[in-house]
Amino acid sequence: xxxxxxxxxxxxxxxxxxxxxxxxxLEGGRGLEDTIRRKFEELSLKWQVVQDAHxxxxxxxxxxxxxxxxxxxxxxxxxxxxSDTDAALMKFKVEKQSDVxxxxxxxxxxxxxxxxxxxxxxxxxxxxxxxxxFDGELRKxxxxxxxxxxxIEPICPESQLPFILRSHLESKVREEVENVEDDMAxxxxxxxxxxxxxxxxxxxxxxxxxxxxxxxxxxxxxLINTVEKAYNDLKKIGAAQEMANATVISMIKKRxxxxxxxxxxxxxxxxxxxxxxxxxxxxxxxxxxxxxxxxYDDQVIKKQEKTSGTTHHLAGAKTGGGVGRKSxxxxxxxxxxxxxxxxxNTFRAMTLKEKLDLVNQKKACQACLEIxxxxxxxxxxxxxxxxxxxxxxxxxxxxxxxxxx
Numbered sequence: 472x473x474x475x476x477x478x479x480x481x482x483x484x485x486x487x488x489x490x491x492x493x494x495x496x497l498e499g500g501r502g503l504e505d506t507i508r509r510k511f512e513e514l515s516l517k518w519q520v521v522q523d524a525h526x527x528x529x530x531x532x533x534x535x536x537x538x539x540x541x542x543x544x545x546x547x548x549x550x551x552x553x554s555d556t557d558a559a560l561m562k563f564k565v566e567k568q569s570d571v572x573x574x575x576x577x578x579x580x581x582x583x584x585x586x587x588x589x590x591x592x593x594x595x596x597x598x599x600x601x602x603x604x605f606d607g608e609l610r611k612x613x614x615x616x617x618x619x620x621x622x623i624e625p626i627c628p629e630s631q632l633p634f635i636l637r638s639h640l641e642s643k644v645r646e647e648v649e650n651v652e653d654d655m656a657x658x659x660x661x662x663x664x665x666x667x668x669x670x671x672x673x674x675x676x677x678x679x680x681x682x683x684x685x686x687x688x689x690x691x692x693x694l695i696n697t698v699e700k701a702y703n704d705l706k707k708i709g710a711a712q713e714m715a716n717a718t719v720i721s722m723i724k725k726r727x728x729x730x731x732x733x734x735x736x737x738x739x740x741x742x743x744x745x746x747x748x749x750x751x752x753x754x755x756x757x758x759x760x761x762x763x764x765x766x767y768d769d770q771v772i773k774k775q776e777k778t779s780g781t782t783h784h785l786a787g788a789k790t791g792g793g794v795g796r797k798s799x800x801x802x803x804x805x806x807x808x809x810x811x812x813x814x815x816n817t818f819r820a821m822t823l824k825e826k827l828d829l830v831n832q833k834k835a836c837q838a839c840l841e842i843x844x845x846x847x848x849x850x851x852x853x854x855x856x857x858x859x860x861x862x863x864x865x866x867x868x869x870x871x872x873x874x875x876x
Contacts, residue, residue, distance in 0.1 A: 479524040486517040490552060497555050504563040511556045518549045606641045609675055612666035613707035633658060667708040676701040685726045687810055688765045694726050695758045715751035729804050730816035799841045802833055812840045826872050837868045
């Protein structure tokens with residue numbers, strides 16, 4: 472128990488050092504974009520290590536429902552610096568757009584004339600900004616309107632705004648407002664009537680959700696991206712509540728991979744009855760956590776492959792016969808096993824005894840956990856020559872069943 476607490480404390484110390492390093496870059500205003508991205512990725516890995524260490528400790532007998540403030544405090548710190556990092560990266564993006572617009576300014580004299588009297592904001596001369604024209608695609612409208620109001624309206628003479636707005640519409644869209652008077656409220660009202668129609672937008676969102684597939688981590692990430700984009704777009708047109716209904720929530724849930732669905736059931740089971748609005752906010756947070764887990768897992772695997780040139784899975788593989796071959800799909804989820812058993816959250820959440828019973832029942836290799844391996848009869852014969860890397864164990868069994876001895 473003391474060793475687990477020590478591991479968790481060390482994880483927090485490493486997280487704090489990474490956090491302070493990134494914070495100095497953000498507050499000093501001297502960090503390069505790639506450096507900030509790299510530092511945040513490192514911090515995200517440290518955050519995942521802290522969560523894993525905390526979860527292992529909480530899984531011990533007598534540790535349930537205590538020390539939640541410990542992990543909540545670190546989570547708050549991570550979310551705060553994540554928000555600050557997003558803001559810094561957005562600043563870099565705006566600066567890049569400004570530089571690109573400056574290079575093409577001579578080729579767009581009409582825009583130069585429109586913005587010649589524009590005020591300065593900070594060190595950016597916003598007259599250089601050039602917004603992409605709106606082509607009538609419904610999903611693009613919320614972002615177009617938001618950016619026009621944020622970047623164009625504040626720097627242009629009010630009398631010229633109707634003309635400038637029309638110049639940012641493709642011809643087929645511009646025709647729809649041709650007979651509208653030169654009043655920004657009237658122009659936006661006409662565009663909103665067609666392109667911010669809540670019912671039409673929700674239909675598109677539901678169609679996008681129906682197109683998502685239920686499967687592996689890649690499919691789960693696509694689902695998460697789809698949900699987040701739909702919510703953000705609806706929020707921009709004042710219709711965020713349309714996502715918070717039982718139909719949409721049920722549709723999203725049906726597309727969860729099996730282990731993700733089980734994790735969701737555990738999450739809401741402890742909360743009792745929740746209104747749809749609260750339930751959807753819980754789901755957004757749940758999806759965010761799963762994104763972090765999937766991306767962290769993918770980063771670790773890629774790092775291992777880059778370091779050794781082989782395919783590893785949580786056991787510290789050595790090069791040798793059979794190493795590098797494609798992993799078997801999960802034998803717990805044979806109908807939808809687009810992941811290996813060692814990445815299966817259902818398997819990883821089991822007790823040691825449950826894992827061992829399943830490994831023996833499936834006659835799987837105790838080293839690599841695969842059924843087709845020669846190590847199924849004797850782990851010393853494992854084709855991947857796996858050895859446990861927990862606390863320097865080095866015995867021929869997987870780290871997920873470390874206490875086998």
